Amino acid sequence: MATYHLLSWGANSHGQLGHGIRSEQCVLPQEIDLSSYSFKAEDIRKIVGGAGHSLILNKNGHVYSCGWNNKGQLGQPEKEDKLNFERVHGVLENEIIVDIACGWDSSAALTNEGKLYMWGSNNFGQLGIDPFTLRYSYKPIEMMPYEKIEQIAMGLRHTAVITQDHRILMCGAASKGQLGLKNDFNDDIGKKSKLNYCPFTLVSELKNSVDVSCGQHHTVVATDKAEVYVFGANNYGQLGIDNDFFPTISMPTKLTNVHFNPPIRTHVGWTHTIILSDNQLFAWGRNTYGQLGQENRVMLWKPDVIKNIPKVNQLSIGSQHNLALTDEKTILCWGWNEHGNCGTGDVFDVLLPKPVSLPARSEGILIGTGAGHSFAVIRKENCVEKHFAELCAIFAAFTRKAARLRDKNDEVAKTIHTYAESELINRSLNNGLLNLSATLSAIGDYRDAQVQRLDAKVVAPLSQYETICKHARDDVKNTFSVRDKELTKRKQLDKIREKNPRNRQMIKRYQSQAESELMKAAVEVSRVIKGLEEQIDSFERRKLHDLKNVLLDFVTIEMSFHTKAIELLTKAYQDIADINETKDLEDFQSARGDMNGEFRETMRVPDSITRLDTVGRTSFRQAYSLSNLAHRFTSSPMIPQKSSRDRTTELVDSLKTGFTNSSESIQVEEYENSSEETDSESFQEKSVRTRHKSM
Numbered sequence: 001m002a003t004y005h006l007l008s009w010g011a012n013s014h015g016q017l018g019h020g021i022r023s024e025q026c027v028l029p030q031e032i033d034l035s036s037y038s039f040k041a042e043d044i045r046k047i048v049g050g051a052g053h054s055l056i057l058n059k060n061g062h063v064y065s066c067g068w069n070n071k072g073q074l075g076q077p078e079k080e081d082k083l084n085f086e087r088v089h090g091v092l093e094n095e096i097i098v099d100i101a102c103g104w105d106s107s108a109a110l111t112n113e114g115k116l117y118m119w120g121s122n123n124f125g126q127l128g129i130d131p132f133t134l135r136y137s138y139k140p141i142e143m144m145p146y147e148k149i150e151q152i153a154m155g156l157r158h159t160a161v162i163t164q165d166h167r168i169l170m171c172g173a174a175s176k177g178q179l180g181l182k183n184d185f186n187d188d189i190g191k192k193s194k195l196n197y198c199p200f201t202l203v204s205e206l207k208n209s210v211d212v213s214c215g216q217h218h219t220v221v222a223t224d225k226a227e228v229y230v231f232g233a234n235n236y237g238q239l240g241i242d243n244d245f246f247p248t249i250s251m252p253t254k255l256t257n258v259h260f261n262p263p264i265r266t267h268v269g270w271t272h273t274i275i276l277s278d279n280q281l282f283a284w285g286r287n288t289y290g291q292l293g294q295e296n297r298v299m300l301w302k303p304d305v306i307k308n309i310p311k312v313n314q315l316s317i318g319s320q321h322n323l324a325l326t327d328e329k330t331i332l333c334w335g336w337n338e339h340g341n342c343g344t345g346d347v348f349d350v351l352l353p354k355p356v357s358l359p360a361r362s363e364g365i366l367i368g369t370g371a372g373h374s375f376a377v378i379r380k381e382n383c384v385e386k387h388f389a390e391l392c393a394i395f396a397a398f399t400r401k402a403a404r405l406r407d408k409n410d411e412v413a414k415t416i417h418t419y420a421e422s423e424l425i426n427r428s429l430n431n432g433l434l435n436l437s438a439t440l441s442a443i444g445d446y447r448d449a450q451v452q453r454l455d456a457k458v459v460a461p462l463s464q465y466e467t468i469c470k471h472a473r474d475d476v477k478n479t480f481s482v483r484d485k486e487l488t489k490r491k492q493l494d495k496i497r498e499k500n501p502r503n504r505q506m507i508k509r510y511q512s513q514a515e516s517e518l519m520k521a522a523v524e525v526s527r528v529i530k531g532l533e534e535q536i537d538s539f540e541r542r543k544l545h546d547l548k549n550v551l552l553d554f555v556t557i558e559m560s561f562h563t564k565a566i567e568l569l570t571k572a573y574q575d576i577a578d579i580n581e582t583k584d585l586e587d588f589q590s591a592r593g594d595m596n597g598e599f600r601e602t603m604r605v606p607d608s609i610t611r612l613d614t615v616g617r618t619s620f621r622q623a624y625s626l627s628n629l630a631h632r633f634t635s636s637p638m639i640p641q642k643s644s645r646d647r648t649t650e651l652v653d654s655l656k657t658g659f660t661n662s663s664e665s666i667q668v669e670e671y672e673n674s675s676e677e678t679d680s681e682s683f684q685e686k687s688v689r690t691r692h693k694s695m
Contacts, residue, residue, distance in 0.1 A: 003380050004041035004365065006032045007358070010318075010341030010373030014052035015083035016067030017373055022083065027340025027347060028357055029376065037085065039064065041377050042365075049318075049370020050102035056085060061096030063088040063109055071105045072138030073120035079138065090139050092117060102370065103154035109140065114148030114164055117141065124157040125197035126172035144169070144200055155214030156270065160221075161200070162212055168203040168221060176217035177250030178232035180206070205229075205252045216270035216319075221252065226262040228255045228275065236271045237301025238285035258282060258303040269317045269335075275303070279311035279327065289320045290351035291335035297351070309353050318369040323376075324353065329363030331356040331376055339372045388469075392462035395554070399454040406447040413440035425591055426584035435575035439568045446568075450561040457553040461546055468539070475535050478528065 007029040008017040015022050018032045034041060039058040046057040052068030064085040065074040072079070075088035087093075092109060095117070099110040106120030106127060117140035118127045125131050128143050144161075147169070151162040158172030158179060170179040180203045206229060211222040218232030218239060229252040230239040237243040240255045261278040268274070272285030272292060282303040283292040290297060293306035311327035321335035321342055332353040333342040340347055343356040358364070359380055366377040420433035 005359075005362075005378050005380060006034060006041040006044065007376045007378060008032055008054075008373065009343045010370070011052075011339035012373065014068035014081050016049060016052050016054045016370060018054065018066045018083075018085050020083050022081075025339040025347070027343070028345050029343050032085075037064075038062075038087065042379075044366060044377050046100055047366070047368025047375040047377075048100055048102045049368065049373055049375075050107070051104045051371045053102065053105070053107070054085075054368075054370055054373070054375070055100045055102055055107060057097055057100045057109075061098065061112070063092055063097050063100060065107070068105070069138075071121035071123075071136040073102075073105045073107050075107060075119045075138070075140050077138055088140065091142070092140055099152055101152045101154040101159075103159065104156050104371070106154065106159075108152045108154060108159065110149055110152050114150065115145070116143045116147070116149045116152065116161065118143050118159075124173040125199065126154065126157050126159050128159065128171040128200045130199070131197060151212060153212045153214045155219070155268075156216040158214055158219070159200075160212045160214050160219055162209050166208050166210065166224070168206040168209050168212060169200045170203055170219070171198055171200040173217075174198045176233040177248050178214070178217050178219050179203070180219060180231040180250070180252045182251065203252060211264070211266050213266040213268040213273075215268035215273070218268065218271075218273075220266045220268050220273055220275075222264050222266050222275075226260045226264050226277075228258075228260065228264070228266070229253060230255060230273075233271075234301075236286035236299055238268070238271050238273050239301075240273065240284050240303050241301060243301050255303070265315070267315050267317045267322075269322070270319045272317075272320070274306075274315060274317060274322065276312060276315050279313065281306040281309070281312055281315065281324070286320075289336035289349045291320050291322060293322070293334050293351075293353050295351060306353065314367055316367045316369040316374075318374065319371040321350075321369070321372075321374075322353075323356075323367045323369050323374050325364045325367050329365075331358060331364040331367060331378075333374065336372070341369075341372050341374050343374060388462055388465040391550075392459060392465075395454070395458050395462060399451055399459055402447065402454065403451045406444055406451060409440055409444040409447060413437050413444060416440065425588050427587060428578065428580040428584050432575050432579040436572050439572040439575070443565055443568050446561055446564045450557055453557045454554070457557065458550050461550050465543075465546075468542075472535065472539055475531075 006018075008019070009026045009029045010017070011025055012019065012021075012023045013025075017026055017030070019026070019030060020033075039056070039060075039062065043058045043060070044056055045059055048055050050068075050073060053065060053073045054067050056064040058064070063075070064087050065076065066082045066085045067074065069076060069079060069081050074082055074086075075090070075092070076082060076086060077090075088109075095109075095111045095113075095115065097109045098112050101108045103120070103126055106118065106122070108116065108118045110116055119137045119140045120127070121136045122129055122131050122134050123136070127134070127137070127141070129141075147161075148164040149161045150164045150166075153160045155178065156173075158170065158174070161169050163169065168180070170181065172179070174181065174197065179198055179201065181198065181201060206221055206223075208224045209221050210224050213220050215238065216233070218230065218234070220239075221229045223229070228240075230241070231249050231252050232239065233248055234241060234243045235247050239246070239249055239253070240257070241249065241253065260275055260282070261280075263278070265276040266273075267276065269285075269291060272283065272287070275282045281293070283306055284300045284303045285292065287294060287297050287299050292300055292304070293309075294300070294304070309324070309326065309332060310330070312324045313327055314325035316323045318341060319336070321333065321337065324332045326332060331343075333344070333356050334350040334353045335342065337344065337349050338347055342350045342354070344350060344354060345357055356374075356376070358376070358378060362378045362380040364376055365379050368375040414437075416433055417437035420430055420437060423430045423433060
């Protein structure tokens with residue numbers, strides 16, 4: 001069975017990874033423990049992040065936040081940072097959120113009714129409010145209640161929204177032309193332009209907009225005709241236009257040097273741009289950290305395709321690094337990697353797209369990024385659990401089918417035996433039927449043994465691996481818990497060392513105590529890791545041994561049953577072939593001839609009416625009823641008087657004894673004696689074996 005997991009990695013100085021601790025960085029993907037959360041990994045619909053905070057949107061329209069909260073960017077009433085994800089309460093509790101966005105230290109959410117809520121820093125008017133009126137907000141505030149919003153995007157200090165009629169509204173910092181507005185603002189805006197701030201304002205030149213993204217100081221917009229418009233800072237060629245001639249562009253400008261196939265999605269970092277067009281990536285702009293996915297660090301202002309990667313379904317960009325989810329469900333990352341935000345296990349920049357180090361047998365489902373950190377939802381197929389569960393299910397079905405065949409075999413044997421007891425004239429047919437019934441009964445006993453052995457030696461051992469795998473997961477989880485404690489102790493020691501010592505003696509004592517605790521934690525980590533390695537080896541050893549034994553037992557059980565079945569069926573075939581049709585017919589004719597005279601006399605038509613009275617007194621029903629006829633047949637000197645039920649008992653015993661001791665029989669496995677009834681009780685009165693019907 002597949003399981004879903006939420007992983008995060010990269011910068012974590014404010015706890016933005018959601019691991020419950022602060023640390024400088026996490027260079028490899030680490031799972032976030034969601035066991036105490038109200039949402040599951042498979043329910044996540046979007047993940048975004050800012051400089052030091054993160055937001056998660058789940059399928060129920062709930063928003064969760066963690067990390068840095070110095071400007072209220074978490075939407076939590078408490079001002080301190082949150083090291084674990086907590087739901088954003090207040091007005092958002094009564095709304096169904098469908099989209100979220102993060103700026104450097106601000107956040108936004110969009111409802112299914114087109115309402116826009118924003119919170120966090122407003123120092124540059126990025127919330128659409130005069131910063132002299134509101135510097136920051138710890139609570140979500142509804143913005144532009146008169147507009148129905150369809151999409152929201154946030155850059156470093158500016159914000160863009162697309163309305164339901166596909167217009168673009170911009171607000172926030174305007175110093176680099178990133179709002180796409182004319183330099184000669186109207187009088188009201190002109191007064192505010194000195195502050196490099198603008199409230200939500202319509203970009204009249206842009207129509208039919210379907211997608212928008214904001215970078216550090218630039219903005220990229222896509223229209224319904226797959227046209228791309230750019231404006232803002234262009235010092236690194238991030239607008240896709242020659243930066244030597246146009247270092248800044250304040251008005252929306254259409255890119256004409258490249259053609260994009262729909263559908264297209266815009267994605268921007270601080271100083272680079274990537275367009276996802278028909279599963280291909282077109283990149284341009286700054287390349288100092290390898291964020292363009294080329295073999296070198298050369299800046300490009302002309303859009304160029306990132307080569308040698310599979311088709312891309314999702315793309316998410318941090319400040320200077322990129323995360324891509326391919327059509328093959330792999331996750332690729334490249335660019336800035338100072339804090340391990342590329343998840344490669346080191347802190348060296350990644351020039352070419354490289355797979356993120358994910359757990360074995362896992363595939364990417366969803367990705368998200370903050371400025372210097374990354375997230376991924378993965379689906380993991382547990383190989384042992386998956387395949388052992390499948391083996392258990394198929395062998396259980398096989399065993400149930402064998403049990404049904406066993407029961408049908410009993411019914412056939414009983415029916416044949418019943419018929420044999422009624423066949424009183426044809427002696428060889430009677431013997432053949434009794435022999436066949438006894439043979440089928442013996443086969444049923446062996447089939448019953450087969451079912452019980454399959455259940456005990458094949459199905460039961462395989463079914464135990466669900467519990468075995470659960471214990472193994474708990475051991476791994478315990479190892480991570482111990483490691484987290486060590487990291488916490490190390491962080492505490494670092495804080496003590498960073499303190500400005502007023503009382504040097506006290507600081508020294510605290511440091512000594514912290515170092516002692518850290519040493520103990522490190523020893524515990526070493527012990528647990530060593531124990532885990534031993535458990536992993538033990539688990540693998542047991543898995544190999546158990547699987548080999550299970551398969552050998554299955555083959556042995558099947559060989560044993562079919563060997564016995566072939567022996568018995570061979571004898572049954574010979575018994576049926578020995579039925580003497582000619583002799584049985586002669587016996588029948590002889591028995592009929594013994595009472596032929598009386599029978600013919602009875603069947604004669606009377607000569608007169610008075611004869612009818614005599615016939616009435618000596619009627620056929622009185623003298624030759626079915627019971628009397630049967631008595632006459634059984635009293636015939638041609639039929640042996642020995643009871644058929646005695647012959648049946650002898651046949652069953654002789655079959656079992658003969659086949660057990662036969663030197664010609666092939667015995668792969670010793671079966672227990674399946675016919676322990678040796679008394680003279682009749683086969684007809686013996687009920688069909690009571691067996692487990694639950695197989």
